[in-house]
Structure formats: structure tokens, C-alpha cells
Amino acid sequence: MRAVGTGLLLLLTGVAPAAAAEPRVVLEPPRGHGWWMGDQLGARVRIEVDAGLAVDTAALPRPRPIDYWLDLVAVVVEPAGDAGPGRTAFDLRLTYQTFYAPLEPKQLVVPAATVGFSGPDGPVTVTVPAWRFVTAPLREIMAPTVPAAMRPNVPLALADTRPLQVGTLAAAALALLSVTGLAHHRAWWPFRRRDRPFAAAAGVIARLPADTGGAGLKPGFAALHRAFDASFGRRMLGEDIGDFLARRPAFRGALVETAAFFTASRQLFFSRGDAGLDFDRARLAGLAKRLAAIERGGAA
């Protein structure tokens, strides 16, 4: 007899996981009394269902006026982790607002709500049970209605924008200062600085027409020569490159191109012709830009 009972039990428990277990609903209603007209009441509901079921958002209670005295104002549902083997839990928070104006303390009923789940075996509906609360009048029923009974208006809250204005102005000033500093550093207009001769020369060369070559490059070469003069502190000739680098070691990285520039310049200005000049406009512009970069302490 006992063995048979155990066997039946085993059979039942063995079958049980195969069938869908009942959803479990734990309702945590707000306190049962002490509510006035206009109050919001929050109810927490924990729902445990079989794993694999998901909340069907279309089948949640919809925030809406439920009755002439009761609104559902908010519905929030979120997963609450595992609830034992093969089960999963959801947290449902329902917020109601009462507009009932009772003449004396009175118990009201919040009606049951349903939540739909969808799963592999079709939809499952879970019912959140109804619950109750006691609401009371705000004031004595026979008290006269006088203006003095009215609470004063909430003073008009003026948003103080002064800190924001100050912050905006400060940020703008900072931005302007930064741009000015950058322009100064890179010798942009209006900072055509005398101590940035290579930047000025690079500007002159950049303004030469793109197809300039041969003797047409002379103004560009001359501009770069003047920049070397200014940087060297006196007129610089090709044989001064060593002295120049000793005085301005930062330009050491451009030694090869500088020497090539002076060689090309001699050919361009002083030899019988500029045939075979291996210095085109792009190379000249590249050298000037590189020297300008070194000059402002940038890349070598």
C-alpha cells in the first residue's frame, strides 16, 4: 500500500514538470487606509511563471481611467530574475490615483487586472487579484467653505538662468581665446608675425599659380630666401647652412631639403639656365610648410 502510494507520488512528480505549472502571483498592495482624494497608490506584484514565457506588452493593463473615481496612471514591468528551477519572475508595478470624495471613511475596491504572457505553448493569462483600501474626507463635512480654508498658491518658481548665462559667456570667451591662441600660434590673420617668417613664405608660395615652374618660381624662392634671412638674423647664403643649423638646431631635420633648396636656387638664379631644375612648386611648398611647422615648434 505504502509502496503503491510512493509510486503514485513519483508518477505525479515525474509528470509535473512536463505540464505547465500554475503562475504564482504575490500581491503587495499599499497600506490599507489613510488615503485622500488625489493620492497615488502603488501596488507591487511579483509574478512567477515558467521559464520561456515572456510578458506580452500588448496584453498589459493599459493606463487609463478605470472608473469615474479611479485612474490607472502607470504600469511598469521588469524581469526579476530566476525563481527556482524552470521558473522566472517578473516585477509589476501598478500606480493608481483615486479621485473619490468620500463623506466619511469608506472602503473601496480596486478591481482585478490581467497580464498576458506569450510562450511556446500559447498565451497564458495571469490575474492580479482585486484589493481594497480605505479613503477618508479631507475635512470636516459641515465646515463652511471659506477662502481662508484654501491653501496659498505655491509661489511662482522662477528658474534662475544667470549661472547658465555666465557659464555660456565663459565658455564662449574660452573658445574665442583658444581660437585666438591657435591663430597666434599658427600665424593666421591677423597674427602675421614677424618671428614666423617661414609661415609668411609658405603663404607666398601657396599663392603662386598651381602650374608655376622654372623661372616662374623665382618669387617663391626669393620669399623662402627672405625667410631664411629673417630666421638666421642676417642674409643667409648656401654656405651658411652649417651655421644656421648651429644657431637653430630645431631645423636639423630639414637639412637635406634645405641643402637641395639652396642648390636649386643657385641653379635657378645664377647659372646660365634653369634647365633640369629638380625643384617644382609642390616640393617648394612642401619645404616651406615643413619649415613653418618646425618654426612654430611642431613636427620636425
Added chain:
Amino acid sequence: MMYEFRDAGPVDLGEWRDRALAFETALAGAVVGQDATIRLVTLAVFCRGHVLLQGDVGVGKTTLLRAVARLVGGPYERIEGTVDLMPTDLVYAAFVAEDGRPRMEPGPMLRHGADLAVFFFNEINRARPQVHALLLRAMAERTLTAFQREWSFPHLQVFADRNRVEREETFELPAAARDRFFMEIPVDAPADPEVRRRLVFDNRFHDADALVAALPEGLLDYRRLDGVARAIQREVHAGDEIEAYVFALWEALKHPADAGIELNGVAMDRLVQGGASPRGVSTLVRAARARAFIEGRDFVIPDDLRAVFPAVMAHRVFLAPVYERRREALVPALCDAVFAKVPTPRAPAAAQRGARL
């Protein structure tokens, strides 16, 4: 490059450049630590210009000149300047012959006739102005009148030296005389301690005769130097840009105040009184061409002008009397300032504006 000359046959400038470098190397072996001086002397030789060396006593001026004479080859003569030296002493040798009668024979300058290649005048500032005058004509025209006829010295190159230590019993060269020297080259004792140590302790440098005798005689053939010098002047190109630069340098040297040059404690508008003659400036261009040739270029660049400028131009600038005493400091500073101030090369538009200078 082969060029034909009536008097000298074809000149291969490439080969002559090798010879010029060999000449410099040989000189540098005999006179150590004087590379700058040697370069200038070489340029003078290849321009057929007369040279005045000046420097302290015992820095190797005479050794250098003897070495140059041996390497150039050809007859050379040498005379010491003294207070009582007379012009005739250069030209005639007067003596009493064995038969007891006075005789007059060709003196140092005439002894070798037209072949005379190098003439040394030691301590030229000890000789009297009469002697200077004779020498000036010999230098400028390469001719002399003696024994009732004209003597010509087509290959003559005059080297003179003077020491700048002594001022007593000396006759300062007149401006005209200085202008006729192609270059005035300062010779200073070497600054390098190692070179100075060698000069003092190395026996090789104690016997100047042996040092000079070890040099290859006639490395440069003095008879062909004139043709080579002409070929250099003809073949080395000095273009418009160099012309403009030379004119700008010239203007800046003559009118330093206008060029914006300032020297400490000097009234620039009164500093330069004269000089920087057209002859001087043409000499500058000749020397620059020779330097371009030795550097292996066939065109002159500003660096050439700068390298020869002090030697060629410094002694042709005449300062106001108040500044003449400080000449040795002021003139080099002025030359340096000229090169620090005059821009080159210039953009085409700026060059045209400058052309009216």
C-alpha cells in the same frame, strides 16, 4: 671643355682645376694651418693679380711666397725694402768690375728679361715712395723703362709683404698703390694648438729651404697661366642676378648709412670717405669667377663674392681720418655688415627696382 687661344693653345679648364687643387694641396703641405690664405693666393695666381700679404713677423709669409714661386715655376727675384733703397736699385746693378771701372748691368727686375714670373718685395712699407712709384708702373702695365728702352714682363706677378707691427721708419703705401694690389691678404699665426705645436717642434718646418725644395717645381706652368686666367674669366658665367648683387654690395659699401648698416659707436654717414673703385669692383668679380672655377662651377654665386670680398675690397675702402686708426676693427665689421644686409637672390620685381642702383 677645350678653348683655343692664339698665344697658349687649348686650355682644358677641368684639367687646370685639378692642377689648381694640387697646387693648394702642395702649399698646404709646406705652410700648415693657413688654408684660407692659401685659397686666396691660389685665386690671385689664377687671376694673374698682385698680392700684398700682411701679418706678424714669423708667421710664414716668406715661406708661403717662396713655395708659390717654386710651384708656379719660372725665374723669380726678391728684394728687401729698406729706407735707402732707390728705384734704380731694382733696375740696375752698379758695381766696380775686375778692370777697376764702374759697370752697370741689369738689376733684379731686368735680369731675367721678359721671362720674370714672380717678383717678391719684402717689407714694402720700408721702401720710399719713389720705389713704390716704380713698382706701381711695373704692376699696372707690366713694363719698365731702362737702358733707354721699354722692358715688358708679360708673366709678372708681384708679391709684396709688410708687417703691421712696426710703424717707425716706414712709408705707408699711398691709396693708389693699394688699389693696384689685386688682393691684400692677412696672414695670422694658426689658431689650432695642434698645428702650432707641429710648427714649433716638427723639424720639417724649421728648414724652409728644404721645405720649399721638396715641392714639385713648375706644377703650374707660368707661361700658360695668362691663357688659363683669360679662359676662366670668359667661361665662368656671372649673370644679371650677380650683377645686381655686386652693385648692391658696392652701394652698401660706399653708402653704409643708406643701406641701413650700423656699427657700434660709429657715425655711419661719415665713416667711408672714398674708395671702392670701379677697378676694385671689377677685381671682385674676377676673383669670384676664379673661386667658382676652383669650386668646380661654371657660374658665380654670392658665396664666391663673399669669400673673396674682404681680401679684395677691404684695402680699397678709405675711412674718415677719425676712424682710420680703428681701421683693422672697422673695415672687417663693415664688410661683414654689408653681407648681412644686402639680400640675394631677389624676386624678379625687386631685382628690377634694384637695377637702377
